[in-house]
Amino acid sequence: MEQEPAMKNGLDGPNAPTTEPTGDPFLDRPWENPQAEPFVRIERLGKSFDGVPVVRDVSLDIHRGEIFSLLGGSGSGKTTLLRMLAGLEQPDHGRILIAGQDMTRVPPHRRPVNMMFQSYALFPHMSVAENIAFGLIEERLPRPEIRERVAEALDLVSLSDFARRRPDQLSGGQRQRVALARCLVKRPKLLLLDEPMAALDKTLRERTQYELARIQERVGITFVMVTHDQQEAMAMSSRIAVMDEGRLLQVGTPQEIYEFPASSAIARFVGTVNLFDGRILEVDGGCTLVDVPALGSRVRLDHGIDLPQQNMIRIAIRPEKMQIERAEATDETKDKVNRVVGVIEEITYLGIASTYHVRLSTGALLRVHQPIRTREAQLELKWDDTVRVSWHPSAPVALVD
Amino acid sequence: MRQRPSLLLLTILGYGYAFLYLPIAVLVIYSFNASPRIAVWGGFSPRWYAALFDDQQIIEAAMLSLKIAAFSASMATLLGLTAALALGRAGRFRGRAFFTFMLGAPLVVPDVIIGLALLLFFVALSRLLGWPAQRGFATISIAHVTLSVAYVAVIVRARIGRLDSSLEEAARDLGATGWRVFRRVTLPLLAPALLSGWLLAFTLSLDDLVIASFTSGPGASTLPMVIFSRVRLGLSPEVNALASLLILFVMIAVILSLVVGARRRGRTSGS
Amino acid sequence: MVLPWAWLVLFFLLPFLFVLEISFAEAIIARPPYRPPFAITDDGLVIRLSLFSYRFILGDPLYFHAWLKSLLLAASATLLALLLGYPMAWSIARTAGRRQVILLALVILPFWTSFLLRVYSWKLLLQGNGPLNHLLIALGVIEHPLRILHSDWAVLLGLVYSYLPFMILPLYAQLQRIDLTLIEAAQDLGATPPRAFRRVILPLSMPGIMAGSMLVFIPAVGEYVIPELLGGPDSTMIGRVLWNEFFANRDWPMAASLAVLMLVVLIAPLALFERAFGRLPEADDKGKASP
Numbered sequence: 001m002e003q004e005p006a007m008k009n010g011l012d013g014p015n016a017p018t019t020e021p022t023g024d025p026f027l028d029r030p031w032e033n034p035q036a037e038p039f040v041r042i043e044r045l046g047k048s049f050d051g052v053p054v055v056r057d058v059s060l061d062i063h064r065g066e067i068f069s070l071l072g073g074s075g076s077g078k079t080t081l082l083r084m085l086a087g088l089e090q091p092d093h094g095r096i097l098i099a100g101q102d103m104t105r106v107p108p109h110r111r112p113v114n115m116m117f118q119s120y121a122l123f124p125h126m127s128v129a130e131n132i133a134f135g136l137i138e139e140r141l142p143r144p145e146i147r148e149r150v151a152e153a154l155d156l157v158s159l160s161d162f163a164r165r166r167p168d169q170l171s172g173g174q175r176q177r178v179a180l181a182r183c184l185v186k187r188p189k190l191l192l193l194d195e196p197m198a199a200l201d202k203t204l205r206e207r208t209q210y211e212l213a214r215i216q217e218r219v220g221i222t223f224v225m226v227t228h229d230q231q232e233a234m235a236m237s238s239r240i241a242v243m244d245e246g247r248l249l250q251v252g253t254p255q256e257i258y259e260f261p262a263s264s265a266i267a268r269f270v271g272t273v274n275l276f277d278g279r280i281l282e283v284d285g286g287c288t289l290v291d292v293p294a295l296g297s298r299v300r301l302d303h304g305i306d307l308p309q310q311n312m313i314r315i316a317i318r319p320e321k322m323q324i325e326r327a328e329a330t331d332e333t334k335d336k337v338n339r340v341v342g343v344i345e346e347i348t349y350l351g352i353a354s355t356y357h358v359r360l361s362t363g364a365l366l367r368v369h370q371p372i373r374t375r376e377a378q379l380e381l382k383w384d385d386t387v388r389v390s391w392h393p394s395a396p397v398a399l400v401d
Numbered sequence: 402m403r404q405r406p407s408l409l410l411l412t413i414l415g416y417g418y419a420f421l422y423l424p425i426a427v428l429v430i431y432s433f434n435a436s437p438r439i440a441v442w443g444g445f446s447p448r449w450y451a452a453l454f455d456d457q458q459i460i461e462a463a464m465l466s467l468k469i470a471a472f473s474a475s476m477a478t479l480l481g482l483t484a485a486l487a488l489g490r491a492g493r494f495r496g497r498a499f500f501t502f503m504l505g506a507p508l509v510v511p512d513v514i515i516g517l518a519l520l521l522f523f524v525a526l527s528r529l530l531g532w533p534a535q536r537g538f539a540t541i542s543i544a545h546v547t548l549s550v551a552y553v554a555v556i557v558r559a560r561i562g563r564l565d566s567s568l569e570e571a572a573r574d575l576g577a578t579g580w581r582v583f584r585r586v587t588l589p590l591l592a593p594a595l596l597s598g599w600l601l602a603f604t605l606s607l608d609d610l611v612i613a614s615f616t617s618g619p620g621a622s623t624l625p626m627v628i629f630s631r632v633r634l635g636l637s638p639e640v641n642a643l644a645s646l647l648i649l650f651v652m653i654a655v656i657l658s659l660v661v662g663a664r665r666r667g668r669t670s671g672s
Numbered sequence: 673m674v675l676p677w678a679w680l681v682l683f684f685l686l687p688f689l690f691v692l693e694i695s696f697a698e699a700i701i702a703r704p705p706y707r708p709p710f711a712i713t714d715d716g717l718v719i720r721l722s723l724f725s726y727r728f729i730l731g732d733p734l735y736f737h738a739w740l741k742s743l744l745l746a747a748s749a750t751l752l753a754l755l756l757g758y759p760m761a762w763s764i765a766r767t768a769g770r771r772q773v774i775l776l777a778l779v780i781l782p783f784w785t786s787f788l789l790r791v792y793s794w795k796l797l798l799q800g801n802g803p804l805n806h807l808l809i810a811l812g813v814i815e816h817p818l819r820i821l822h823s824d825w826a827v828l829l830g831l832v833y834s835y836l837p838f839m840i841l842p843l844y845a846q847l848q849r850i851d852l853t854l855i856e857a858a859q860d861l862g863a864t865p866p867r868a869f870r871r872v873i874l875p876l877s878m879p880g881i882m883a884g885s886m887l888v889f890i891p892a893v894g895e896y897v898i899p900e901l902l903g904g905p906d907s908t909m910i911g912r913v914l915w916n917e918f919f920a921n922r923d924w925p926m927a928a929s930l931a932v933l934m935l936v937v938l939i940a941p942l943a944l945f946e947r948a949f950g951r952l953p954e955a956d957d958k959g960k961a962s963p
Contacts, residue, residue, distance in 0.1 A: 088570050108573040121571035125589040134585070135575030186575065413759040414775075420756070421782055421836065424793035427803050431796060439796065484676035491673065503680045509886075511894020511938075513911045514691075514931045515684075517918060521694055521928065522687035524704050547683045550676060608787050611896055615918075625788050632792050633900065641796070644789040651784045655777055663770065 029253075030063040031239065037100065039064040039222055040085070040190060045094035047080055054080045055091070056246040062239075067216055067223040069233040072243035073269075078226045081243070082192050085224060086115040099189055109138070114183035115192040120175050120199065122167035128178050129154070129163040135186045153185035156215065172200050173208060180212070184219060191216075193225040197232055209236050230270045234258065242266050264399050267316045274317045274366055275399075280309050288398065289337075290315060294364040297336035302393035307400075314399040319369035321395035324356055326381065327388035339390035342366060344383055356381065358389055425648060432641035439636040449642040456639060459627055466607055466624040469538060473545035474602035480546065481553025481598055482591070488554070489561035507551045516615030519544045523616065536618030544616040545606040552605065553598035560594035695928035698722040706924045725929035735913065735930075739937070742910040745824065746892035749831035750885050753839040756832070757884065758877075761843035766852075779840050791830050791901050798826055798902070822904035830898040835891070839884040846880025890938060910934060 026033035038061035047055040055077040062068045070078035083089040085096060087108035096103045103111055114135070122131050132153050136146045154160045157177035167175055176196065183191055196212065197205045213236055216223050227233050233240050234254040242249045242257060250262040261267035264275050278292035278299060288301040290313060299315055307313065327341055345365070346357035351372070358366045368389055381387060432450075436443025453459060484504055488497075507515065523540050527533055533540050568590065572582040610625040617623065622630075631637040697706040698720065711718045729735045764775045782790060797804050798821040805817040820826050850873060858868035896911040903909070910930065918927040 086570075086574055088574070108570075109576045109578055113574075115571070115574045117567040117571055119565055119567050121565060121567040123568060123572075123586060123590075125592075134572070134577075138576035138581065182571075182575065410759050410763045413756070414763040417756055417760040417836075418778060420833065421779070424790065424797050424833070425782070425785070427797050428789070428793040431803075441801070480676040480679055483673060487673040487676070500677055503677060503685065507680075507684060509890050509938075511891060511911060511934065513894055513896055513914050514934060517914065517927055517931050518687035518691045519683065521690040521924070522683070525690050528704075543683055547680065550680065554676070604784055610788050611915075625786070628786075628788055628792070629897070632795065636796055636799075640789070640792065644786065644793070647789065648785050651781065655781050655784065659773065659777055662773070 030065075031061065036063060038062060039066075039099060040224070041095075041097040042081075042085075043095040043097070045081070045084060045091050045096065047077075047084060047089060047091050054246050055084070058094075058243075058246070058248055060241060060248065060251065062222065062224060064222055065220055066238040067213065067225065067236050069237040069240045070224065070226045070243055071228070071230060071233045071240050071270075073228055075245070076243040077246035078228075078243045079194060082115070082194055082224065082226045085190070086113055086192050087111050088115075112189040113192060114186050114188040114190075116176075116179045116183055116194065116196055118194040118196075118198055120167075120179035122175055122178055122182075124167055127164050127166055128159060128170070131167065131178055132182045132185050134182065139186075149185050153181040156184065156219075157181045173204050176200065176208065180215070184215075184221070188221060191221050191223050193223060195226055195228070197227070197229070205232070206235075212236065234270075242269065244269075260397060261316065261399065264314055264316065267397075267399065272319055272367060272369075274319060276315045276317075276364070278313055278315050280305065280307055280311050280313055282309060283307075287393070290398070294360075294362055295340050295366075296360060296362040296364075297338075297340050299396050300337050300393045301396050301398055303398075305398055315396050316399055317391060317396045319355065319367040320353075320371075322366075322368045322389050322391040324358070324368045324370055324381065324387050324389050327386050338393060338396075339388060340366065341386065341388050344381060344385045344387055347381070347383065356387070358387060428641055429645045429648065432638070432645040434638065434641075437638060439638055439641070449638040450646070453639045453642045453646075458622075459624070459639070459643065462622050462624040462627040465538065465621065469542050469545060469613075469623065470603045470606035472538075473542045473549065473606045474599045476542070476546045477549040477553050477602040478595055478599045480550045481602075482557055482595060484550065484554040485557035485561055489558055504551050504554055507548055508555070512609070512611035513615075515548060516544070516612040519547070519612070520615040535621075536616060537621030540616045540618070541613050541621070541623065544612045545602075545609060548609070548612060549602035549605045552601050553595075556598045556601065557591060557594045560591055564590060691928045691931050694925055695725060695932045696721045696723070697925040697928075698724060699923050699925050704924065705922050722925070725923075725925045726933075728926065729929055729933065734908075738908040738910050738913045741824070741908060742893050743937075745828055745831060745909060746889050746895075748828055749835065749892050750839075750889045752828070752832045753836050753888050754881065754885060757836055757839035757843055758881075761840045761847050761880075764840070765844050765847040765850075776844065779837050779844075783837050787834060788897060791834060791898055794826065794830055794833065795821065795901055798829075821902065822907075824903065824907050826902040827899050827907050827909070830902045831888075831892050831895065834898065835888040838887040838891075842883035842887065843877065843880040846877050846883075850876050893938065894934065 026036065030036045031038075040060075040062040042058060042060040042062075045055055045058045046053065054075075058077075058081060070081060072078045080089060084091050087103070087106060091104065094104070098112065103113075123134065126134070129150055132150045133146050136149060141149075150163075151160070154163055157180055159174060159177055159181065162170065162174060162178075167178065170178065176199070193212075197208060200208055209232060225233075225236070234257075237254055239251060239253055240257050241251045244265060250257060250266050252260075257266065257270055261270060261273075264273075267273040267275065276292045276294045276299075278290040281289040281291050281298065283289075283305055286302065286304055288303065288305045290299045290301065292299050292315060299317075301315075305313070340358075340360055342358040342360040344356055345359045348355040348357075353369055353371045356368045356370065358368055360366060366389060431439060431442075433445050433447060434442055435446035435448065484500075487494075488501065488504070519540070520536075523533055523536060564587075569582050569586055572586045577585060608625065609623075610629050613623045614626055614629075617626065628637075628640055628643070632640055693709055694706055696709045698709075699705060700707050707720065709719060709721050711720075760779075764772060764779070767775055796802060798818075799805070800817045800819060800821070802821075805814075808814045809817065820829070854872050854876070855865075855868050858872045859865065863871060893909075894911040895909055896915050899907040899909040899912045900915075903912075911934075914927050914930045914934070917923045917930060
């Protein structure tokens with residue numbers, strides 16, 4: 001994919017990120033800038049099918065140059081939200097503004113928005129080049145310009161040699177690139193991607209994620225992507241909106257979503273997590289001490305909390321943020337803060353890591369993830385071994401459900 | 402996951418095909434029979450083919466039949482496409498069940514009834530309005546359109562059902578308006594179904610004896626009507642020759658379409 | 673969008689109202705040969721409904737006989753076509769790749785050739801001194817030529833022959849969809865092959881059997897060409913009777929009454945057909961409706 005020259009004279013014209021003078025503290029994170037105008041503004045959008053609400057009162061700001069992911073399971077309303085951005089569905093209420101203009105009632109063919117469909121929706125009766133030219137012909141552009149722009153787009157996705165092929169003669173990855181080129185050639189202000197990797201096999205996905213991100217960086221077009229795959233969302237996105245039952249649960253960077261999930265539902269959906277209910281014992285400045293009966297011990301968090309003592313609270317600890325080591329059954333120190341003792345009930349060997357299921361004396365089950373650093377490491381701990389599991393006060397997160 | 406059919410099944414299959422093709426083979430063989438006494442083999446001769454091309458009645462009837470078939474097939478394709486689009490795209494509308502029923506009914510009502518009904522209708526119409534003054538090309542064509550609209554609609558409707566709706570959405574997304582989406586995406590994708598629909602309607606019209614007999618008037622005889630009048634009471638060597646030519650023509654057409662289809666598939670899987 | 677239905681209302685539904693009207697008319701010698709049941713004269717609207725035709729048809733054992741023979745022949749033809757078509761469809765569905773395409777094309781091919789000529793070919797084949805008898809005598813199977821032509825047997829043969837593709841195609845479409853591992857699963861669970869067929873494959877192929885049977889039975893009942901060309905003078909199927917009433921006897925009201933009665937008799941299987949298959953395309957719609 002070496003085609004720098006194509007980019008210089010072509011696709012990055014009007015849509016390239018406005019190169020701000022250096023020194024803008026919000027250059028990488030425009031959403032943190034209170035003065036920044038969002039590029040896409042979704043205001044209280046709602047949509048029902050046959051009386052069943054699918055998208056409920058969603059408000060969302062998306063900034064120029066983002067790869068923004070809508071993450072959720074099936075029926076979460078993410079695809080409907082995307083289709084409303086494309087104009088393929090009409091919202092029941094609410095507004096959609098793109099670059100400050102109200103697009104809510106603008107039909108799809110007049111929107112500066114293009115969509116890459118999950119099935120790619122390549123026209124089977126047209127060649128690759130004809131597919132890519134489709135939208136330009138609809139714009140009534142002169143033929144030489146169409147030819148030139150199609151050639152650029154083919155070059156951008158490295159498919160110049162396949163221009164005359166038909167879609168059914170292409171591999172899955174090639175078809176995806178044709179679909180991408182067909183959108184990009186229109187120079188949209190906003191590109192919508194509906195499960196862009198769903199039709200690809202697993203080995204191809206990772207490479208494609210990287211390529212897609214690279215192309216996005218080059219053309220500078222804002223991407224909004226729908227996915228049900230949290231790893232894909234984490235790998236590609238500048239920000240993620242987690243959706244469930246038509247509502248936005250949380251909007252944030254991948255790191256925020258993973259490290260500081262707003263609720264146990266998000267914590268469970270994004271990665272695996274150990275969840276326990278506890279009672280606040282004391283809040284002292286930057287620290288919180290929580291009694292967790294299920295663990296039979298206390299948990300210290302290195303952040304304060306806005307709740308009075310004795311309040312119930314939910315604690316989440318990611319499996320990879322805990323250490324596990326062999327211990328004696330008698331090793332039950334009195335001061336059991338951020339540490340528990342249990343017996344290994346199950347070991348899942350994953351190659352790069354092992355997952356240990358540790359049964360505590362309280363009956364609770366703890367999942368602990370340990371990277372395997374040496375070939376023998378995995379053999380050190382066996383079933384029925386007594387182990388001590390401990391974690392740093394920065395590991396647990398308090399959730400307010 | 403396929404298992405080979407057993408010997409018994411293959412035997413039945415063989416006899417089944419023999420049953421389907423034996424009479425046709427006999428017809429072709431006897432079309433070269435030199436003897437005018439058809440059942441008696443009198444040596445090989447192409448004389449009946451020559452006689453066929455001299456037979457003005459048959460040639461005129463064939464021309465009329467081809468004209469009717471071409472016209473009614475085109476009309477039926479147009480109406481069938483419209484009906485299929487209405488059923489496939491318009492969603493729920495008032496009287497949809499009635500429309501579906503109306504469309505399907507000609508598929509299952511026996512020919513004699515359709516023919517009789519249309520004749521009585523044309524007779525009444527000509528008494529009331531003075532049209533049709535004469536029955537012939539127009540009345541037979543109308544009858545054949547009525548007969549084949551349903552077939553075309555069923556074929557096209559099935560194709561519409563299998564269309565990926567995201568193709569049309571993609572076209573809209575890429576800037577095409579309603580009519581342009583139809584012309585550039587929907588219509589080309591439906592083209593194979595429209596072609597098979599047209600061919601089927603053409604064949605139905607060319608093949609129809611009963612409805613044409615009812616709806617034609619004196620002086621207008623289609624090819625099946627002429628053939629029928631010749632073979633009703635006996636056998637006709639010229640009809641044997643005609644049948645053989647027709648079979649040859651259909652064979653070539655089907656083999657061609659198979660070859661084209663195979664080549665297209667080969668090209669696809671070859672990539 | 674209205675056009676196709678305007679056409680069908682005008683050229684299909686409306687004509688049936690005329691059939692209904694004329695079935696209550698009185699036959700007279702005139703042009704056209706009936707007295708309209710509704711007429712506007714100087715005295716205003718004159719209604720003269722005659723039940724003569726209906727009474728005649730229902731009272732005459734000859735017509736009853738024709739009904740019986742039509743239904744019997746059509747039912748027998750359907751059964752025979754099913755018995756022959758089912759194993760054929762099964763074998764085609766289980767043949768791999770290109771060979772399947774060819775086998776299928778060979779079933780469809782006769783359909784594209786003229787129906788009339790294919791029926792006629794049996795007339796040639798079955799003659800007293802025709803090729804079939806010659807062959808059978810030469811082989812020593814029979815001593816005297818079989819007299820099949822111009823009998824009900826020839827009509828039955830013609831019906832099975834003409835409508836066999838209509839049985840095979842829907843059966844094939846249905847059988848091709850059946851997952852063969854179902855048989856293996858049934859056998860694995862202890863069913864013998866015949867029982868696996870009866871308990872698994874047969875129920876699954878029922879829609880195809882129904883579709884094929886209706887496609888053979890309904891047109892076979894109203895068949896005219898086959899009994900006319902292959903049948904004897906007593907092969908009076910109801911379509912042939914209607915034709916003769918109309919063309920030979922010029923009794924239009926009688927023909928119209930026969931048509932009305934024929935529709936009534938066929939409504940039961942038609943409704944069955946509608947229930948089994950009318951809904952299928954509608955169901956497809958719903959599957960695609962919501963994104």
